[in-house]
Every structure is written in C-alpha cells, then in structure tokens.
Amino acid sequence: MDHINWYPGHMKKTRELIRDNLKLVDLVVEVIDARIPVSSRNPIIDELVGGKPRLIVLNKSDLSDEDANRAWTSYLKKDGVDVLSMNCMTGAGVKSLLRELDRIEKQILRKKEEVRQASGQDVRREDNAAVRKRKPLRMMIVGVPNVGKSSLINRLTGKKSARTGDRPGVTKGKQWLTLSNGMQLLDTPGILWPKLEDPMTGLDLAFCGSIRDEILNIADLGLELIRRLMQDYPDLLAARYGLEEIPEDPLACMEEIARKRGAILPGKRIDYDRVAKIVTDEFRAGKIGRITLERPPEVQA
Numbered sequence: 001m002d003h004i005n006w007y008p009g010h011m012k013k014t015r016e017l018i019r020d021n022l023k024l025v026d027l028v029v030e031v032i033d034a035r036i037p038v039s040s041r042n043p044i045i046d047e048l049v050g051g052k053p054r055l056i057v058l059n060k061s062d063l064s065d066e067d068a069n070r071a072w073t074s075y076l077k078k079d080g081v082d083v084l085s086m087n088c089m090t091g092a093g094v095k096s097l098l099r100e101l102d103r104i105e106k107q108i109l110r111k112k113e114e115v116r117q118a119s120g121q122d123v124r125r126e127d128n129a130a131v132r133k134r135k136p137l138r139m140m141i142v143g144v145p146n147v148g149k150s151s152l153i154n155r156l157t158g159k160k161s162a163r164t165g166d167r168p169g170v171t172k173g174k175q176w177l178t179l180s181n182g183m184q185l186l187d188t189p190g191i192l193w194p195k196l197e198d199p200m201t202g203l204d205l206a207f208c209g210s211i212r213d214e215i216l217n218i219a220d221l222g223l224e225l226i227r228r229l230m231q232d233y234p235d236l237l238a239a240r241y242g243l244e245e246i247p248e249d250p251l252a253c254m255e256e257i258a259r260k261r262g263a264i265l266p267g268k269r270i271d272y273d274r275v276a277k278i279v280t281d282e283f284r285a286g287k288i289g290r291i292t293l294e295r296p297p298e299v300q301a
C-alpha cells in the first residue's frame with residue numbers, strides 16, 4: 001500500500017473508522033515491528049481498544065535481535081497483554097497465535113457465561129465449537145504502516161480462507177474472513193498513524209520503511225543509520241562492510257563503506273545517496289544482521 005501522509009483530519013477519520021470497527025469485534029491483534037517496538041506503536045491504541053482483549057504480535061522477528069525479542073516479550077507481558085513473536089515471511093509463529101486465540105476465546109466465553117449467570121439467566125452449557133458455530137469470535141488487526149498487517153491476514157487465512165458476507169444486523173459493507181479454527185477476521189486492517197512527535201521515533205520508522213523519506217533525505221537517513229549501527233551493532237557493521245576498524249566519525253565511516261562498495265562518482269567523489277541507499281536497503285532486508293533499534297527500559301544501560 002502507498003504510504004499515507006498523515007494530517008489531523010486523516011487521523012480523526014482513521015480513529016473514528018477504527019472505533020466503529022472495534023464495536024464489531026471481540027478481540028484486537030496489534031501488529032508491531034520487532035525492530036522498533038516503541039516507534040511502531042501508537043499509544044492511542046490503548047484508548048481505542050479500551051477493555052477488549054488484545055494480543056500483540058512482534059512481527060518481522062526474523063529481522064530483529066533474538067535477545068531483544070525475548071526482552072520485549074517479557075516487558076510487554078508485564079502489562080498483562082499477550083505477546084507473540086512472528087515471521088510472516090515463513091509463517092513461523094502462526095500456530096502459536098492460533099493457539100493463543102483459542103485460549104482467549106475460552107476466556108471470553110467464560111466471562112460471558114459468568115455475566116449471564118450473575119444476571120440470573122438460565123445458562124445452558126455449550127462447548128466452544130457449538131458457540132463458535134452460533135456466533136464466531138470476531139477480531140481485527142491494527143498497526144502503523146508497513147508492520148506486516150496484510151501479510152499476517154494472508155498468513156492467518158491462507159488459501160483456505162473464505163469471505164463471509166455480512167450477517168444480518170451488522171454494519172453493511174464489512175467483509176469477514178473465516179480462519180481455519182472458525183474465528184472471523186475483518187479483511188481490512190486498521191491503519192494507525194505513526195506518532196512522530198519525538199525525532200528519534202521518526203528516524204526509527206524511516207529506517208524500517210514505515211514512513212517514506214519524509215523526515216530526512218536518503219543521504220541523511222543513511223548517515224543516521226550508520227551512526228546508530230556504530231553505536232549499537234559495531235561488529236555487524238564491520239563484518240558486513242569489511243571494515244577493519246570503524247572510524248569514530250559516522251561520516252568517515254559512511255565514506256569508508258562507499259569506497260568498499262564502489263559508491264564513487266567521477267572525480268573520486270563519494271556518492272552519498274548511493275551508499276546511503278545500500279546501507280538502508282541492506283538493513284531493511286536483514287543483510288547486516290538481526291538488529292533491534294529500541295530496547296525495553298529494563299535492559300537499557
């Protein structure tokens with residue numbers, strides 16, 4: 001999908017759309033980028049989701065640091081939210097997600113039963129399968145651009161997916177996809193706008209491709225990425241670009257990488273745009289290594 005230029009009117013419309021869709025679902029799956037779990041979340045989601053059960057998917061976990069994935073999982077779980085690592089390219093994590101959804105479904109059904117009992121209604125015991133058939137659990141996927149929402153929908157539904165039309169009484173125009181376990185998923189994800197107040201957030205989103213180079217031009221973006229990698233993953237940077245010693249100055253490091261990769265213009269001038277693009281593309285594709293740019297508070301120095 002094309003990246004969107006967010007402006008206040010657009011944010012308001014999106015918020016209202018998500019809020020309307022949320023009324024139709026029992027559960028929300030929030031997808032975030034495992035390389036930037038802070039920047040790829042918009043805190044507005046807490047307010048929007050309210051008390052509904054929520055599950056966080058740390059997607060692109062194939063590109064992020066495994067230690068950091070573990071640290072983030074336990075950090076986010078502290079708030080009582082379920083968290084799962086996922087790789088939508090291979091489908092790793094999908095089975096765990098389906099298991100987790102089953103568990104949440106049981107909880108939701110139990111809660112509903114308790115409410116009915118408390119109000120004195122005659123509670124007829126039904127197993128999950130029977131309740132599902134009568135009224136399947138409905139969910140939607142939300143997240144900022146480029147975190148893998150559509151990839152997750154495709155993974156969850158696969159080829160066996162079936163579009164189910166509107167059920168009577170439910171807002172017209174919604175399309176529901178039926179998962180292998182009978183649950184229903186809204187076919188269009190809720191796109192949250194990224195929160196760009198902090199310049200670091202803007203940079204991290206740009207490094208990971210969640211916003212086009214709106215914040216900086218490509219040469220500046222590449223230089224900033226090199227600065228971050230020099231600080232957090234110097235060994236991976238040195239190994240990828242054959243640097244025997246990493247210069248202290250990020251610009252000198254960029255120039256060294258340019259020479260190694262032949263990003264040189266006539267007159268032996270450095271092609272800053274080209275070298276920036278090389279490093280940025282290789283980072284995004286995971287070629288420099290598994291990198292997490294943001295750490296949970298506990299493990300920060």
Ligand SMILES: Nc1nc2c(ncn2[C@@H]2O[C@H](COP(=O)(O)OP(=O)(O)OP(=O)(O)O)[C@@H](O)[C@H]2O)c(=O)[nH]1
Pocket residue numbers: 001002003059060061062063086087088089143144145146147148149150151152191
């Ligand atoms: N390496 C890796 N790439 C992924 C993963 N999930 C998605 N991608 C890639 O990330 C890019 C964005 O994925 P989408 O599924 O289009 O993301 P989205 O959140 O729907 O994006 P928008 O439509 O912009 O909101 C695509 O190039 C995917 O192939 C993953 O787990 N690992």
